[in-house]
Amino acid sequence: MKLATKFIHAGTEPDPSTGAIMTPIYQTSTYVQEAPGKNKGYEYARSQNPTRTALEEALAVIENGRHGLAFSSGVAATDAVLKLLQPGDEVIAGNDMYGGTYRLFTKVFEKFGIRFSFVDMTSIEAIRAAITPKTKLIWTETPTNPLLNVTDIAAVTTLGKQHKALVCVDNTFASPYLQNPLDLGADIVMHSSTKYLGGHSDVIQGALVMNDTTLRDQLYFIQKSCGAVPGPMDCFLVLRGIKTLHVRMQRHCENGVAIAHFLRQHPKVGKVYWCGFEDHPGYAIAKKQMRGFGGMMSFTLKDDHVEKALKVLSSTKVFALAESLGGVESLINHPASMTHASIPREERIKNGLSDSLIRLSVGIEDADDLIEDLKQAIG
Ligand SMILES: *Cc1c(COP(=O)(O)O)cnc(C)c1O
Secondary structure, eight states: OOHHHHHHHTTOOOOTTTOOSSOOOOOOSBOOOSBTTBOSSOOBTTTOOHHHHHHHHHHHHHTTOSEEEEESSHHHHHHHHHTTOOTTOEEEEESSSOHHHHHIIIIIIGGGTOEEEEEOTTOHHHHHHHOOTTEEEEEEESSOTTTOOOOOHHHHHHHHHHTTOEEEEEOTTTHHHHOOGGGGTOSEEEEETTTTTTOSSOOOOEEEEESOHHHHHHHHHHHHHHOOOOOHHHHHHHHHHHHTHHHHHHHHHHHHHHHHHHHHHOTTEEEEEOTTSTTSTTHHHHHHHOSSOOSEEEEEESSOOHHHHHHHHHHOSSSEEOSOOOSSSOEEEOTTTTTTTTSOHHHHHHTTOOTTOEEEEOOSSOHHHHHHHHHHHHO
């Protein structure tokens, strides 16, 4: 089945009791049983909910996986993966990634005896060098938030298999429309469904997709035992979002191309971080593993003073100054003080995330209006 058809029909069947074409929002906490232990597969809504089941099936379909699990947020999905580990286990993660993931790893899980090494994931050699017999998980985000670095997923999964370490790919930036890590050998795909899957900035949610049934059962056990499950209304919203993912992503990609090239030729703009430029170090890999380059990019000004960047950030009228990304509306963000403030400044600077970096989530408005807005803001 081609992508467009798959995205629209994934997981949804007409409701068996009424024929309703959209999966109903099963706003219930429990299910009446015929006799003790005799039920229709639904016992208590932390463990199962039909709206969530439909969404979880859809998640599996769109990521070419066998099993999907939905969580109350992206970080709750990440948290569940980390709970597969034992004290003493080691994790290798990228040195350029979402600030909340870094915070969860270093401020929550280090306390429980899990060790993390943060490496440059564009270098397979750097990952290999960090592997020890205790490495149980390789966590990678590609393209990265916010510097749009690209990791070679197939190369990392080969390395993971050689060393019996699970590989989990945070596929939030690309979305399943542009990239399917399970097809490249990843064990788990993670999403902040808050972003492109939901697509309308109206829900917080997370997802995991995998092929291995034992792994699914372990993660399902964590999901129901720890309880970070999304409510049925939120599941409905993400299910609805997925139906238009392909058309939204096509426009995000088109607008992304237009804005990236506009920025690059602007005399006041310094560096533009976007993996669709042919001279981007990750371009060849991105071209190989992605179907397009998406709507995320970052840039600096030639006059690299923080105040100048802050002025641009407060001057846009169409781009709204806000955290988050992947919605239909364009957002502008200051990683140093917003999405990545939880990473110590020294770490950030060392890894190339300067105080003056500006991140854009290019929405699906008219590209001319977006360019005009950036023109007046940059001045
Ligand atoms: C937003 C985000 C997350 C966290 O997801 P939440 O839904 O906010 O909990 C994780 N990874 C990336 C790349 C993100 O952008």
